[in-house]
Amino acid sequence: MSVSFAQNDKHPEIRISSDNALGSKTLLTEFFGKFYFGKYIDSTTKWDELNFLDTDNHLGFFSNNRIEVRLPSKKKYSFYIAGSHQSLFAIGFSKELFQLVFTGNNSLVGQQVIADPATMDKYNFSTLSGGIVYKINDDMKIHAAVGPVAMYSCAGFDFSGSDFFTSQAADSLALNLNGDYMRAGGPTFVKGVGFSSELGIEGSNGGFEWSVSAANIGRVWLNKNTINSHRDTLMYFTGVEVSDLSNFSAVVDQELENFEQGFSLKGDTANSAISLPLLITGECSKETGKLRTDLNVLYYNLPGFFPYMQLRPSWPISTGFRISLPMKYGGYSSFNAGLGLEFVLADHFSVQLDFPSMLSVLNISRNLSYNVTGKIIYKFTNHASLL
Amino acid sequence: MKFSIRQLVLIFCVAGIVASCAKDPSWDVDVRTPVFRTSLGVNDFIADSMLIENPDTSLTFVLDFDLFNITTDTFVNMPDSLYYSHYIMPIGVTVPPGTLVIEKTESKYYDLGGALLTDMRIKSGTLNIRAYNYVGDAAYIEYSLDNSLLNGAPVVVSGTVPSYPVTGEFLETQFDVSGMYLDLRQSYMHCNSLKSTIKIYANPLATSNVVVNFNDSIDILVEFKDIVIDYARGYFGQHVVSSTSTENFPFMEDLGIDYLDMSNIAMTLTMENYLGADATFTINELSGHGLTDIALTSDWIGEPINLTRATENPIYSGNVTPSTFSMNFNTSNVEAFFENLPEEITYSLSGTMNPLGNVSTGNDFVYYGQGLRGRIHAEIPMNIAIQGLTLSDTIDYELNKSESFITQSELFLDISNGFPLSASFKIFLADAAGNTVDSIVPDTEIPSGIVDAGGKVISPSVLKMKIILDESQTSHLYECKTAVIYAQLNTGGTAGQKVKFYPWYKFDVIVTGLFNLYLE
Numbered sequence: 001m002s003v004s005f006a007q008n009d010k011h012p013e014i015r016i017s018s019d020n021a022l023g024s025k026t027l028l029t030e031f032f033g034k035f036y037f038g039k040y041i042d043s044t045t046k047w048d049e050l051n052f053l054d055t056d057n058h059l060g061f062f063s064n065n066r067i068e069v070r071l072p073s074k075k076k077y078s079f080y081i082a083g084s085h086q087s088l089f090a091i092g093f094s095k096e097l098f099q100l101v102f103t104g105n106n107s108l109v110g111q112q113v114i115a116d117p118a119t120m121d122k123y124n125f126s127t128l129s130g131g132i133v134y135k136i137n138d139d140m141k142i143h144a145a146v147g148p149v150a151m152y153s154c155a156g157f158d159f160s161g162s163d164f165f166t167s168q169a170a171d172s173l174a175l176n177l178n179g180d181y182m183r184a185g186g187p188t189f190v191k192g193v194g195f196s197s198e199l200g201i202e203g204s205n206g207g208f209e210w211s212v213s214a215a216n217i218g219r220v221w222l223n224k225n226t227i228n229s230h231r232d233t234l235m236y237f238t239g240v241e242v243s244d245l246s247n248f249s250a251v252v253d254q255e256l257e258n259f260e261q262g263f264s265l266k267g268d269t270a271n272s273a274i275s276l277p278l279l280i281t282g283e284c285s286k287e288t289g290k291l292r293t294d295l296n297v298l299y300y301n302l303p304g305f306f307p308y309m310q311l312r313p314s315w316p317i318s319t320g321f322r323i324s325l326p327m328k329y330g331g332y333s334s335f336n337a338g339l340g341l342e343f344v345l346a347d348h349f350s351v352q353l354d355f356p357s358m359l360s361v362l363n364i365s366r367n368l369s370y371n372v373t374g375k376i377i378y379k380f381t382n383h384a385s386l387l
Numbered sequence: 388m389k390f391s392i393r394q395l396v397l398i399f400c401v402a403g404i405v406a407s408c409a410k411d412p413s414w415d416v417d418v419r420t421p422v423f424r425t426s427l428g429v430n431d432f433i434a435d436s437m438l439i440e441n442p443d444t445s446l447t448f449v450l451d452f453d454l455f456n457i458t459t460d461t462f463v464n465m466p467d468s469l470y471y472s473h474y475i476m477p478i479g480v481t482v483p484p485g486t487l488v489i490e491k492t493e494s495k496y497y498d499l500g501g502a503l504l505t506d507m508r509i510k511s512g513t514l515n516i517r518a519y520n521y522v523g524d525a526a527y528i529e530y531s532l533d534n535s536l537l538n539g540a541p542v543v544v545s546g547t548v549p550s551y552p553v554t555g556e557f558l559e560t561q562f563d564v565s566g567m568y569l570d571l572r573q574s575y576m577h578c579n580s581l582k583s584t585i586k587i588y589a590n591p592l593a594t595s596n597v598v599v600n601f602n603d604s605i606d607i608l609v610e611f612k613d614i615v616i617d618y619a620r621g622y623f624g625q626h627v628v629s630s631t632s633t634e635n636f637p638f639m640e641d642l643g644i645d646y647l648d649m650s651n652i653a654m655t656l657t658m659e660n661y662l663g664a665d666a667t668f669t670i671n672e673l674s675g676h677g678l679t680d681i682a683l684t685s686d687w688i689g690e691p692i693n694l695t696r697a698t699e700n701p702i703y704s705g706n707v708t709p710s711t712f713s714m715n716f717n718t719s720n721v722e723a724f725f726e727n728l729p730e731e732i733t734y735s736l737s738g739t740m741n742p743l744g745n746v747s748t749g750n751d752f753v754y755y756g757q758g759l760r761g762r763i764h765a766e767i768p769m770n771i772a773i774q775g776l777t778l779s780d781t782i783d784y785e786l787n788k789s790e791s792f793i794t795q796s797e798l799f800l801d802i803s804n805g806f807p808l809s810a811s812f813k814i815f816l817a818d819a820a821g822n823t824v825d826s827i828v829p830d831t832e833i834p835s836g837i838v839d840a841g842g843k844v845i846s847p848s849v850l851k852m853k854i855i856l857d858e859s860q861t862s863h864l865y866e867c868k869t870a871v872i873y874a875q876l877n878t879g880g881t882a883g884q885k886v887k888f889y890p891w892y893k894f895d896v897i898v899t900g901l902f903n904l905y906l907e
Binding site: 034035036037038039040041042043046101102103104105106107109166169170171172173 | 411412413414415416417418419420421424799801897899901904
């Protein structure tokens, strides 16, 4: 999550944070486990999953890792540098589409399979930025930074306007493929470069410490090998090449290679520019006696993404050790809860780890929801311990 | 654009991308897909071009068959050997190089067996010269056909004849005379004649005077080779022509039927005379060989028939109008003849060309490829009773076998029979080399279409079949590349009942498959 702390005028302050979540409100943990770990997905699992799916379904993963160093300053202005590495992946699919893919079209004869949604977004990039913190008054500061971005992989499609139809007699299959496809290509490790900026505000009022920031405000120019294509094509099956169904779940890039090959997208290459997915974070903390309550909010501007909210009450067990009961809602999954801890690693170093995934692990909640957040803080305070 | 389920999967199942870092999951899907389809109609056993529609929209099978064609070379020909000469020097001489030693011009009349030809054009062929020189030095010869024209000039063939005693070699050369015109009126007979000139020169390349000794000699042979006559004119003579042959008659065999009952067949045999000469001929025999041997019995058989000469207008134009003579066999045993399902037809005819002699005063003519032609034309109303009529269609398809384990498949056959005949149905699967690997033979007979009181189909009968293919058959289905579909039409109503065929009669087959695929 984002940082919020009182600035020290003698010592630099370092904060490393990592937020990771994989989830889906409608994908069952059992199904995803079999799929992801390469097990056989039997009929019961498939139809169980089908019964659990909504009309619109999303599966997503995000990993936001950030390091921030704030330099000491006695003036109103101070400097900070920040770096991040973010991996984002999100897909959206309809229930009928899932049924088509995992059970075949025999159960959909005579029906029109509407592929809405049928989306995928994938980003893998790093940012490095430098900026200024301006102290408005003793209780409020604003900060802003800008810097370069390196994009390692980027892909996305939206074929939500597509549909598939198997005639009643199964003597014709029709695919209406309608949508956009984009993928950063080429053999280079860095597929595109650009800039990113961030800005935020933080403060403390009435015993609350809070911060709000917006990041990933920027643009990336992908190289000339980037495939960017629009398709609006109606196709009929004249036969089926059954071999094409094998080796379905190869690696992502291989799949995308095949995708591009299959739909003749390879030729549609050109320099392309994209906007980074906007990231908005917020934090609020309140101490009431020994009880400290943290509320964190994270939002990525991606299809199907609901603001990820984590409420984290914690209290000390001993000096230098606290436990927490993190509860989360949002992202791509629904409510989950678990345990967390916070401990002093060394002088001025504290570590915070939360696992609001217990409901999924214990199979109390059937939907897929695995979440891990953590922080490492190097910070001088007036107290010996952060805890 | 051809696409496959993979593309479909790739579009929609982005979940697969999630598994990018994991092991391959596996599952099975039931894929229902079209495999192939066909529509068999009357034109699958009789070509469209051989069908005409009657006023009541029923069909008539029109059959045209060239029974015989007696062409140019039967009536006129050219002698192969044109010229042979053996020259002996009566005295010894010494001459400068290139001196004309001998020149000889002659007109020669050829006996062409009674034919008296005045004009001829050669379509293709060569003029060959072989010469032996027994002089002590080489000689140069020049042979010209003075009564010929090729590209506006007489044909001249020349060459150097090496000294055979010195070199052991001789001259052999040929000259293409395609398109050469010959005026054969150069002799006192004013026909069948060629005029030629031979010139023999001392070696023009000799560096000193050439010595020709007494008794030295040169042999020269000139021949026509592979001559094809394009046009001939004159009097062709009075020839007796006879021809007997057995020809394949594929029409009935192609139907693949076991039994045929038809009526009201109209058949004519038309003789066409493209010769510019009168002819009299007699058809001695016309018989078919099928289930048995049946000879056509008609007043025309054995009856002398006179054919007048063809006309050409204008002369030499090649615009020939044949004289024709048609013989109607409607009242003969033509129905039995065709119901015999003949696969071969034997004919025997004899005749005389120019039976009255040279009545054209030397103006008979013939062009290449033309002569006497006999053609059978039959119109068979498709109001017939048949058994075993086979409709077939060959379909190329491709079901690439994957690594996925396919235990069995189900084929769904949607069959619509719009013929007034019941049918049985088979599918043969053939590999890329055309070898039949497996067959799918439903044990159900497809009933005939529903007919009205007039026997016309008013709606097709529809039958849906499901055939379960075991692992072996499924494997064969994937390995094969071609499906040959046979529909055998049997009988409609009572046995032997005649039915009319209409152009919209169809036998439709749609084959779809349900494949359980194991994916990984």
